[in-house]
Amino acid sequence: MTQYIIRRLLQMIPITLGILTLIFSLIHLIPGDPAMQIAGEGARPEDVANVRKALGLDQPLWKQYVTYIGNLFQGDLGRSFRTNESVAKEIAARYPATMILAFGSMFVALLVAFPLGIISAIYRNSWIDNVARFFALIGVSMPSFWFGPLLIIAFAINRTWFPVSGREEGWRSLVLPSLTMGLALSAILTRMIRVSLAEELNQLYVTTAVAKGVSRFRAIFRHALKNALIPVITILALQFGSLLTGAIITEQIFSWPGLGRLLIQSITTRDYPQVQASILVIALTYIMVNFISDLLYGVVDPRIKLE
Amino acid sequence: MKTVKRLLRNFAFTAGSLLTLLLVLAALAAPLLAPHDPNLQDTARRLEAPSQSHPLGLDDLGRDVLSRIVYGARVSLRVGFSVVVLASLIGVTLGAIAGYFGGWADVIVMRICDILLSFPGILLAIALVAVLGPSLNNVILALVITAWVGYARLVRGQVLKVREMEYVTAAKAMGAKSPRVIILHVLPNVINPVIVMATLGLAGAILSEAALSFLGLGVQPPTPSWGAMLTAGRRYLGLANHLAIFPGAAIMLAVMGLNFLGDGLIDALDPKYRKLMR
Numbered sequence: 333m334t335q336y337i338i339r340r341l342l343q344m345i346p347i348t349l350g351i352l353t354l355i356f357s358l359i360h361l362i363p364g365d366p367a368m369q370i371a372g373e374g375a376r377p378e379d380v381a382n383v384r385k386a387l388g389l390d391q392p393l394w395k396q397y398v399t400y401i402g403n404l405f406q407g408d409l410g411r412s413f414r415t416n417e418s419v420a421k422e423i424a425a426r427y428p429a430t431m432i433l434a435f436g437s438m439f440v441a442l443l444v445a446f447p448l449g450i451i452s453a454i455y456r457n458s459w460i461d462n463v464a465r466f467f468a469l470i471g472v473s474m475p476s477f478w479f480g481p482l483l484i485i486a487f488a489i490n491r492t493w494f495p496v497s498g499r500e501e502g503w504r505s506l507v508l509p510s511l512t513m514g515l516a517l518s519a520i521l522t523r524m525i526r527v528s529l530a531e532e533l534n535q536l537y538v539t540t541a542v543a544k545g546v547s548r549f550r551a552i553f554r555h556a557l558k559n560a561l562i563p564v565i566t567i568l569a570l571q572f573g574s575l576l577t578g579a580i581i582t583e584q585i586f587s588w589p590g591l592g593r594l595l596i597q598s599i600t601t602r603d604y605p606q607v608q609a610s611i612l613v614i615a616l617t618y619i620m621v622n623f624i625s626d627l628l629y630g631v632v633d634p635r636i637k638l639e
Numbered sequence: 640m641k642t643v644k645r646l647l648r649n650f651a652f653t654a655g656s657l658l659t660l661l662l663v664l665a666a667l668a669a670p671l672l673a674p675h676d677p678n679l680q681d682t683a684r685r686l687e688a689p690s691q692s693h694p695l696g697l698d699d700l701g702r703d704v705l706s707r708i709v710y711g712a713r714v715s716l717r718v719g720f721s722v723v724v725l726a727s728l729i730g731v732t733l734g735a736i737a738g739y740f741g742g743w744a745d746v747i748v749m750r751i752c753d754i755l756l757s758f759p760g761i762l763l764a765i766a767l768v769a770v771l772g773p774s775l776n777n778v779i780l781a782l783v784i785t786a787w788v789g790y791a792r793l794v795r796g797q798v799l800k801v802r803e804m805e806y807v808t809a810a811k812a813m814g815a816k817s818p819r820v821i822i823l824h825v826l827p828n829v830i831n832p833v834i835v836m837a838t839l840g841l842a843g844a845i846l847s848e849a850a851l852s853f854l855g856l857g858v859q860p861p862t863p864s865w866g867a868m869l870t871a872g873r874r875y876l877g878l879a880n881h882l883a884i885f886p887g888a889a890i891m892l893a894v895m896g897l898n899f900l901g902d903g904l905i906d907a908l909d910p911k912y913r914k915l916m917r
Contacts, residue, residue: 350754354763361770469902473895475846477853477866478887481873485884489877496876573759580765581850585873596854599769611758611766618759 340626344619351619355612356400359387359604370413370602386411387604409612410605414598419609423591427613429499430590433513433582434575436506438568440514441521448518449525453560454552456530464522471519476578480512480585497587509586513578517571524567525560532556562629569625573618652903658896665712673706677863686879696881699871704881707863708889714864715845715893718775722782722844723837729783730790731833735821737791738798748795752788761785761847768856778857782847786840793836797829804828835904842897849890865890 362369367384375383383389388396403410409419452464487508488496499505532538533556541551580592587593591610598606665672675693681701689696695704737748755763767781801807802825810820851857852866860867865886872883 346750347753347757350750351757354754355766358766358770361767363771469895469898470891473842473898474891475849475887475894477850477869477873478883478890481869481876481883481887484876485880577760577762577765580762581853584854595765599765599856604770607766607769611762614762615758619757 337627340623344623348616348619351615352401352404352612353397355608355615356397358608358611359389360393362604366604370604372602383413386413404612409609412598412606413603414601414606419606422594422606423609423613426589426591426594429588430576430579430583430592432506433509433579433588433590434572436510437513437517437575437578438572440510441517444515444518445521445525449522450529450552450557452522452526453529453533456526461526464526468519468523471516471522474516476512476516477581477585479515480508480582483508483511484585497585499589505586505588509582509588512582512585513575516578517575520571521564521567524564528563529556529560532560535559565625565628569621569628572621576614576618649903649906651899652907655896655899655901655903658892659900662712662716662893662896665709666716669710669713673703673709675703675706677702677706677710678861679703686875686882688879689881695885696879698868698882699875699879704868704885707868708865708886711863711865711868711886711889712893714775714858714862715848715890718779718782718848719841719844721779722786723840725779725783726786726840727790727833727837730787731794731826733787734791734794735798735826735829738795739802739817739821739825745795748791752791755785755788758785761850764847764851765854765856768851773851773856773859775858775862778848778851781851782844786844789836789840790833793832794829797832798825801825801828835901838897838904839901842894842901845897846890846894 359366365380367380367387367389368375370387371380371383388399391399407420409423411417412419412422415422448464448467452461455461484496487493494508495501495505529552533552535556538551538556541555542548546554576592579588579590580595582588583590583593584596591614595607595610595614598604598610679702681697683701684697685699685701687693687697687701693703693705695708698704698707733748737745758766761782763785764778764781767784768777771777771780798821807820807824810824815823848857849864849866849869852864853869855867855870858864858867868886869883869890872879872886875882
């Protein structure tokens with residue numbers, strides 16, 4: 333197991349380096365003179381020069397790159413143009429809100445997908461199955477930036493059960509944003525659970541268990557479901573990335589004070605150090621989640637030889 | 640013929656085709672279908688609810704919502720088709736080269752794919768548009784850069800199998816050069832899953848463009864865009880709910896139609912492709 337972890341960590345190094353290089357080069361993709369674009373129209377030459385110096389754009393490219401990587405390893409993500417504060421400090425303040433939203437959405441998704449997927453698999457090709465499949469198709473087609481406002485109209489404006497926006501009301505503030513992201517994810521998970529469990533229910537060991545007198549309920553929940561969950565864990569990890577990017581949109585809808593909202597605000601104010609750092613943190617979070625899911629895969633299924 | 644018959648019997652394909660046809664019709668015949676000029680403002684009647692003269696109401700600048708939705712179909716389809724065509728061209732080419740020649744070509748292409756796939760969802764597209772500047776062409780460019788990877792990996796996987804087939808060996812033995820072998824013998828046998836991916840990719844591109852426009856990073860005013868219309872809709876929730884409801888419904892119907900079409904194609908295809916696309 334230790335060898336596997338080390339091997340996966342080593343495999344992550346070139347990928348991480350590639351991501352860092354891509355994010356580093358973003359500033360250089362700005363058309364024209366990046367410093368002038370960032371300083372804005374009508375900026376004085378000394379302001380443009382200050383921006384150029386602050387971003388290190390007056391240095392040779394290789395030196396900029398080395399400095400960038402070196403600073404990252406020291407936890408220095410740069411300073412915000414807007415607030416002149418450390419970008420890392422701003423991100424640290426916002427990061428928990430995004431994680432809470434992502435996990436809240438995952439909870440909603442699992443709450444809906446599990447019963448629906450299981451019932452759909454057990455009663456395959458029945459009307460329940462058709463309803464579940466239709467729900468899955470609606471779920472993946474419905475954009476969150478439409479569904480969210482619909483939820484606001486229904487449950488925050490017409491009925492004031494939940495707040496329209498913000499995070500001031502504790503768990504009540506989390507409900508509508510989590511539903512917005514969670515229901516879309518539940519559509520994907522429902523389909524996955526249905527397919528996976530249906531395949532397991534066709535396996536010989538399930539038939540054998542029932543023939544030996546095990547109740548159908550026990551055969552499904554004690555035997556088949558565990559094996560059916562294995563691909564679901566992989567999908568969940570992959571979809572966590574969608575949750576992170578989905579959070580960018582959902583945080584805008586509900587004015588949720590997370591990393592996604594910070595990213596969009598930074599783009600609007602052309603605060604490029606903040607933009608770079610926010611994208612970096614989201615991308616690295618995604619890689620770590622995939623890494624953890626690889627490890628979990630081996631733990632959940634002892635048949636997988638990780639060494 | 641068997642495939643065509645399977646397609647026509649398939650409800651998902653039929654429903655998807657009809658919805659997609661509606662979308663294409665709206666885009667092509669916008670000047671004929673839209674009852675008003677999409678940019679004509681009547682600020683005295685801004686945020687007006689649906690009425691007989693304006694069935695879907697007026698927006699925050701007094702423009703007819705129905706007309707803007709119809710014209711918005713043009714933007715969506717333009718982005719969708721551009722992204723799918725360019726991404727599939729790039730992806731199929733690089734995937735075929737990587738799969739056929741292997742070696743360093745394969746390593747370089749696949750490592751670039753791994754890096755780009757490490758960015759979840761539309762994060763990379765957001766980053767690219769953020770630096771390039773918001774515009775329709777930059778949205779297309781950003782989405783193409785993120786979308787080609789899927790085609791490359793799909794085609795590479797298929798080419799790895801097909802290149803070992805006897806007809807490919809025979810063609811090479813008869814002196815056919817590699818480009819000829821790839822274009823005439825390999826690619827025609829891997830094109831089916833690419834078509835399905837393109838159909839589903841069209842839905843994804845439309846959704847992504849709408850998302851970027853919603854965030855203010857896509858199409859700029861006054862060009863009608865469904866996503867940008869939803870931004871206004873969000874601002875006036877409670878005051879003019881029709882601004883949030885109708886553009887979103889248009890997006891959903893368009894995306895649902897294309898997803899139905901793609902699912903129908905998967906169901907109707909050869910069983911070996913069904914497993915691949917699921």
